[in-house]
Amino acid sequence: MKRNLRILLFTLAILLVIGLIFSGCKKEATEIVIGGVGPVSGEAATFGQSTKEGCELAVEEWNAAGGLLGKNIKLIYQDDKGDPTEAATVWTKLITQDKVVAIVGTVMSKCSLAGAPISQQYKVPMISPTSTNPKVTEVGDYIFRACFIDPFQGTVGAKFAYENLKARKAACIFDVGNDYTKGLAEFFRDKFTELGGTIVAFEAHPTGTTDFKAQLTKIIAAKPDVIYISDYYNDVGLIAKQARELGFNGPLVGGDGWDSPDLVKIGGTAVENGYFTNHFSKDDPRPIVQEFVKKYQAKFGKVPDALAALAYDAMQIMLDAIKRAGSTDPEKIKKALAETNINVVSGLITFDKNRNPIKSAVIIAIKNGQQVYQATVNP
Amino acid sequence: MKLNKNSFFSQFLNFFKRRIVLFFIGSLLVMLIIMLLHQFEILNSYIIQIINVSLVYVILAVSLNLINGFTGQFSIGHMGFAAVGAYTSATITTLLLKITPTSLPNYLVFIIALLLGGCLAGLTGFIIGFPSLRLKGDYLAIMTLGFGEIIRTIFNNINYVGGPRGLLGIPKFSTFPIIFITAILTIIIIRNLVFSTHGRALLSIRENEVASELVGIDTTRYKILAFVIGAFFAGIGGGLLAHLIQIAHPTQFGFMYSILVLIMVYAGGMGSISGSVIAAFVLTFLSEGLRVGLASLSDLIKFPVGDQWRMVIYSLLLIFIMLFRTEGLMGMKELKFLIPEEEDIDGKCS
Numbered sequence: 045m046k047r048n049l050r051i052l053l054f055t056l057a058i059l060l061v062i063g064l065i066f067s068g069c070k071k072e073a074t075e076i077v078i079g080g081v082g083p084v085s086g087e088a089a090t091f092g093q094s095t096k097e098g099c100e101l102a103v104e105e106w107n108a109a110g111g112l113l114g115k116n117i118k119l120i121y122q123d124d125k126g127d128p129t130e131a132a133t134v135w136t137k138l139i140t141q142d143k144v145v146a147i148v149g150t151v152m153s154k155c156s157l158a159g160a161p162i163s164q165q166y167k168v169p170m171i172s173p174t175s176t177n178p179k180v181t182e183v184g185d186y187i188f189r190a191c192f193i194d195p196f197q198g199t200v201g202a203k204f205a206y207e208n209l210k211a212r213k214a215a216c217i218f219d220v221g222n223d224y225t226k227g228l229a230e231f232f233r234d235k236f237t238e239l240g241g242t243i244v245a246f247e248a249h250p251t252g253t254t255d256f257k258a259q260l261t262k263i264i265a266a267k268p269d270v271i272y273i274s275d276y277y278n279d280v281g282l283i284a285k286q287a288r289e290l291g292f293n294g295p296l297v298g299g300d301g302w303d304s305p306d307l308v309k310i311g312g313t314a315v316e317n318g319y320f321t322n323h324f325s326k327d328d329p330r331p332i333v334q335e336f337v338k339k340y341q342a343k344f345g346k347v348p349d350a351l352a353a354l355a356y357d358a359m360q361i362m363l364d365a366i367k368r369a370g371s372t373d374p375e376k377i378k379k380a381l382a383e384t385n386i387n388v389v390s391g392l393i394t395f396d397k398n399r400n401p402i403k404s405a406v407i408i409a410i411k412n413g414q415q416v417y418q419a420t421v422n423p
Numbered sequence: 424m425k426l427n428k429n430s431f432f433s434q435f436l437n438f439f440k441r442r443i444v445l446f447f448i449g450s451l452l453v454m455l456i457i458m459l460l461h462q463f464e465i466l467n468s469y470i471i472q473i474i475n476v477s478l479v480y481v482i483l484a485v486s487l488n489l490i491n492g493f494t495g496q497f498s499i500g501h502m503g504f505a506a507v508g509a510y511t512s513a514t515i516t517t518l519l520l521k522i523t524p525t526s527l528p529n530y531l532v533f534i535i536a537l538l539l540g541g542c543l544a545g546l547t548g549f550i551i552g553f554p555s556l557r558l559k560g561d562y563l564a565i566m567t568l569g570f571g572e573i574i575r576t577i578f579n580n581i582n583y584v585g586g587p588r589g590l591l592g593i594p595k596f597s598t599f600p601i602i603f604i605t606a607i608l609t610i611i612i613i614r615n616l617v618f619s620t621h622g623r624a625l626l627s628i629r630e631n632e633v634a635s636e637l638v639g640i641d642t643t644r645y646k647i648l649a650f651v652i653g654a655f656f657a658g659i660g661g662g663l664l665a666h667l668i669q670i671a672h673p674t675q676f677g678f679m680y681s682i683l684v685l686i687m688v689y690a691g692g693m694g695s696i697s698g699s700v701i702a703a704f705v706l707t708f709l710s711e712g713l714r715v716g717l718a719s720l721s722d723l724i725k726f727p728v729g730d731q732w733r734m735v736i737y738s739l740l741l742i743f744i745m746l747f748r749t750e751g752l753m754g755m756k757e758l759k760f761l762i763p764e765e766e767d768i769d770g771k772c773s
Contacts, residue, residue: 084731096729122714123730128589128675132668133472133711140468154589154672161595161669179591221580223588 076112076372078103078362079138080121081131081149081159082355088126091151091351095173096121097344098355099148105339106363113367120144124155131155135162144168145372148358151351153177160187167374169365169381173358174351176224181399186374188381188399190358190390194224197299197321198231200405200421201272204319205232205297206239208407208419211269213244217259217283218274221251228274228299244268256283257290264292276301280318281310288314295319303350308413318410319418324353324390325406327417336389357388391420443611446760450607454600461599471599473711478606479664480703484687485696486656489613491685492694493622494649495629496555497564500571501657501684504544506676508658509665510578512540513593516666518583523594533596537605537662544658545651547574552650556643571681579673589672590665597667605663609656614696614761616652625649629694690744692751697758702751710737 080099082092103119111117120142124131131150138144139162147163147170150156156175163170164184171188172180178194181187205211214236218229226248233243244266247259260283263271271287273280273296280302287296295317302320311318326337326347336356340348348356364386369376385394391403409418438444457474460466487501515536516522522529551570555563584590616622624645627635636642665671683706691702713733721728744752 084729085734089731093731120718121730123733125734128670128672129476129664129668133469133476136472137469137711137714154670154674157589157591157670158668177588179588183592221587223586 074115075118076115076366077118077120077142077144078359079142079144079147079149080119080359081124081134081138081147081155082121082151083126083155084121084123086123086125086127088151091174092123092126094349094351095149095151095355097340098173098348098352098357099359101336101340101343101352102356102359102363104343112363113370113372117363124150124159126152126155128154128158131158132162135159139163139166139168145366145374146170146362146377148173148355148362151175153180156180157183160184163187167378169362169374169377171358171362171381173354178398178400185399186378188361188395188401190354190361190393190401191323192403192405193400194227194299195231197405198228198233198274199235200321200407201228201297201299202232202235202239202241204321204407204419204421205270205272205295206236206241208421209270209295209297209319211295212241213266213268214241214270214272215245215247215263215266215268216243216272216274217247217249217256217263219251219276219279220248224299224301225274225276229272232272232274254282256286260287260290260292263287264290268294270295270297272296273298274301277304277307278310281307281312281315284311284314284318293317300350303408303415308410313413315410316412319407321405321421322408323350323405325408325415325417327415328406328420329417332387333389353389357390357393360388361386361393442760442762442764443614447607447611449760450603454603457603458599473707475597475599475602475667477704477707478602479660479667480684480687480707481606481700482609482656482660482663483684484691484699484703485609485613486653486660487684488688488691488694488696488699489616489625489656490649490653491688492692492699493617493629494625494646496646496649497560498555498567498650498653499564499678499681499685500551500567500569500574501653502661502676502678502681503567503571503574504548504654504657505661505664506571506574506578506671506673507544507547507654507661508537508540509661509671509676510540510584510590511543511658512536512662513590513665513671514584515539516596517590517593524596524598530596530601533666534601537659540662541655541658544661545655548650548652548654548657549647551654552647555646555650568678568681571676572678575673575676578671578676584671587673589670591670593665593669593671595666595669597663602663602667605659609659610696610700610761613652613656617696618763618766621645621648626694686741690741690751692753692755694755695751695753695757697761698751698753698756701753705752706741709740713737 082095084092084096103117106112107117122134124134138147151174153175156172157180160180160183164186167186169186171190173190175189176191176193181189205214216229216233218225245263247263249256249259273283280298284296298320300322303322307315361384365380366377369380382395393401393403396402404420404422406420407418409416461471490496490498516533522532554566558566579587624640627640628642628645632642687702687706688699691698713736717728
């Protein structure tokens with residue numbers, strides 16, 4: 045029994061290794077292979093799932109419309125578990141074994157950062173749908189992204205508060221231990237002052253706290269027209285509640301950290317009159333958005349979230365670039381990507397010199413416990 | 424004949440007949456063969472990458488085995504030591520010196536940085552070794568777990584090394600030969616330690632601490648020794664990992680990764696170096712092999728079996744290994760070439 049088991053395990057191991065070695069050998073010239081990466085297992089599995097579905101939908105559409113450069117598109121979607129080590133391995137696999145033309149991925153910045161140097165080294169263009177860390181595209185000229193980076197949201201938030209809400213005095217509250225919330229608040233402050241408004245209070249709170257009364261009392265004493273809360277939804281709910289208790293009735297503004305159904309559950313009526321910047325709203329009346337929402341619902345039976353939309357966009361941008369390049373030559377694809385000017389679900393996209401997208405953001409309002417599309421703001 | 428035995432030449436020959444020397448030479452040959460195969464593209468970079476990751480796990484698992492398997496101290500914060508090594512060496516190469524893998528002297532600097540990382544990790548091992556004198560079993564486990572998390576949180580809060588965004592842009596110094604030779608040296612050094620007088624002392628602590636104290640073994644000293652040496656090699660492993668995937672991120676050294684290394688030690692067999700080596704390779708290759716396996720399965724049955732099922736099957740296989748071989752793949756046995764010939768009685772070590 046033991047001996048048999050040992051032999052069985054050994055054979056299995058040998059088979060696996062042989063499979064690994066030879067699976068890269070079959071290569072069909074009739075297909076254009078695109079790699080996709082996302083954490084479909086692990087702590088961020090829902091993000092990975094949405095991204096995967098977004099990518100699949102885009103590829104399916106292109107194939108139905110006759111493929112790319114006269115060939116069928118094959119998507120190889122791999123799991124990175126949200127682990128940088130795994131991401132580095134996956135990138136090496138897609139490039140050296142599956143010989144992909146380009147890679148769309150991945151969700152988490154730390155994983156994109158592990159993959160990006162490999163993409164750059166082998167000169168395989170990549171576009172990350174959702175990695176917001178500015179450093180990702182700084183790795184090299186083959187690295188692009190489809191989402192706006194953190195500073196942009198702060199800027200757009202300030203513009204919206206100043207122009208649409210007509211606020212002249214604003215206050216900021218943010219988590220001191222988190223790069224994302226701190227960055228947003230700082231960029232909000234800079235843009236708001238630049239527009240001519242004044243920041244009357246700029247308060248940091250420690251990570252993990254639930255009592256924000258000290259900071260809020262100080263803020264409300266300064267009588268702001270609007271409070272900018274750059275935290276994630278769970279903190280936002282509590283801050284909103286406590287701000288209302290202390291007698292603040294003005295509008296609250298924030299970033300995409302607000303985007304969760306739990307925001308209203310935690311904040312209740314306190315988050316009414318709240319606005320946040322986001323990548324995409326399913327209620328956006330633009331036809332391209334409505335068509336995407338309809339197709340996605342028909343295929344997967346659920347409403348697409350921002351991640352699905354961004355992945356769909358990233359895939360569209362990449363395939364469009366390959367089409368315009370007219371070949372799978374990485375040099376040409378890279379050039380075509382840099383010249384991108386395409387209307388996708390999350391807006392009209394062009395790239396700046398750091399390969400970050402220049403595009404509009406949507407403003408979503410909280411009304412009667414629902415997320416309502418409010419406006420599209422251009423940078 | 425008798426004269427011959429003491430001559431320089433025969434001593435020289437005998438040296439090369441020793442198993443461990445043969446093992447070292449054999450490993451170098453294997454390394455050369457793999458490099459040749461890579462050169463002729465029979466093994467692509469993907470396979471090399473998997474081998475590299477496996478070898479890093481070999482270093483981590485073998486060093487944890489010294490603490491858990493040989494000395495019987497239940498430590499589950501091993502990645503904390505790896506984090507110290509990774510951040511120290513990466514800070515030196517990336518932030519302080521800004522060197523790139525272009526010249527030989529830079530590689531030497533990298534190796535010094537690795538060793539420094541290892542030493543600093545050893546120092547933390549020394550600090551954590553002290554409370555371990557008072558704690559046993561589960562309590563020690565909880566303490567090491569907490570300690571690992573503390574180290575991770577500290578790096579999470581130091582802005583100089585990137586804070587929660589991680590230390591980025593680390594040059595790729597960890598090439599296949601460097602990782603391979605480091606792993607082989609780790610195996611040989613820990614094997615030599617285990618089969619020395621000091622190793623005997625460690626084993627006796629595992630078997631019965633009170634009894635070993637009664638026969639005059641300085642248990643305090645030996646427990647700290649195990650922690651320091653285990654942590655030193657974990658630090659080296661962490662440094663290699665950071666320079667392999669070119670990013671050091673606090674989440675990479677979290678609790679789950681310590682558990683992964685722990686699983687390798689148990690699946691391979693407590694107190695078996697060869698077991699840890701085999702388990703590190705089997706588990707890493709299994710995780711990647713399932714990727715390819717599932718893809719072929721999808722093609723075969725014309726139904727997409729997504730990558731997300733990989734971890735389910737992986738865990739199931741792990742359960743089966745532990746069910747059918749409770750003592751791990753190798754049990755307490757050691758492969759022959761790792762046992763000194765004087766002690767090879769029935770293929771068992773101690």
